[in-house]
Amino acid sequence: MAHSGDKGRHRRRWWQRSPAPRAEGSLRGAPREVPREAERGVGTVTAPVVDRPQYTWKDFELDDERPRAQPNSPDTPDLGDGLRHCGRLERILHRQWDSRHEVPTPEVVRAVESLARLPDALKDKLADGLDGIYVGAGGVPDLDDMGYLRGAPLPSGRATWDVCAGAYGDRKIVVGDRPSPTPDVMMHEVGHALDDVDAPHGDWVSDSPEFAALYDRCVPMLASGFHLQSGDLGRKEFFADAFAAIVSRQRPALVDMLGGDTRMALDVMLFFNRRYGI
Numbered sequence: 001m002a003h004s005g006d007k008g009r010h011r012r013r014w015w016q017r018s019p020a021p022r023a024e025g026s027l028r029g030a031p032r033e034v035p036r037e038a039e040r041g042v043g044t045v046t047a048p049v050v051d052r053p054q055y056t057w058k059d060f061e062l063d064d065e066r067p068r069a070q071p072n073s074p075d076t077p078d079l080g081d082g083l084r085h086c087g088r089l090e091r092i093l094h095r096q097w098d099s100r101h102e103v104p105t106p107e108v109v110r111a112v113e114s115l116a117r118l119p120d121a122l123k124d125k126l127a128d129g130l131d132g133i134y135v136g137a138g139g140v141p142d143l144d145d146m147g148y149l150r151g152a153p154l155p156s157g158r159a160t161w162d163v164c165a166g167a168y169g170d171r172k173i174v175v176g177d178r179p180s181p182t183p184d185v186m187m188h189e190v191g192h193a194l195d196d197v198d199a200p201h202g203d204w205v206s207d208s209p210e211f212a213a214l215y216d217r218c219v220p221m222l223a224s225g226f227h228l229q230s231g232d233l234g235r236k237e238f239f240a241d242a243f244a245a246i247v248s249r250q251r252p253a254l255v256d257m258l259g260g261d262t263r264m265a266l267d268v269m270l271f272f273n274r275r276y277g278i
């Protein structure tokens, strides 16, 4: 961990992406719902709202430093080794493997390459707004300091965090190499991150009147229950998935999300184009 000195504040809000569409939980914007004991890191947190996650919330410091593979130089051609230079993101990017002994899986390589391809303006926003991006093998609890989630139930109760492909919370992105229905897990989590860091005063872009109105127009077309979750969850997941589809140039995936409505898809693309130049 590059910032072990302030770990305590990285423990309150999580988004998780799991292999099947299911409820995701957010405590962001609702910190009062987190029992004080949880913030101090003892006991088990049971969020009071249906579809919010249950956490096993042990706040401890890792005593081992994870390996951190170093990037190739910026002018090295793409070698498909997961070490492609990611520009300004290198400051916060943790490749959690030992490049002397380990070859990253194709999913991990793809996650790094997606980051490398981001427009510079978005790299700048992320480098300025995030504390870390962690990439490596396994599910979420294998990475960074999330060992405390191992075996903890997912919001759905059907699986555990071990199978999660990625997560975003408290200005950190964590992406492993577990299978996921999202075409690009890293870009999905980057979508959540931008939703967070690109809005002023602790707000979310997806809560803005402009995006909320756009989402409301999309709702009748939305094909997946994942994007129709109650409260702001469905809207936040749609924001992340729409961003991922557009930035990774998988526009047919966006049209599919919208039940084949190409006109609506164009409106969504226009929003992200205006805001992020993608």
Ligand SMILES: [Zn+2]
Pocket: 015, 016, 017, 024, 188, 192, 237, 240
């Ligand atoms: Zn998500």
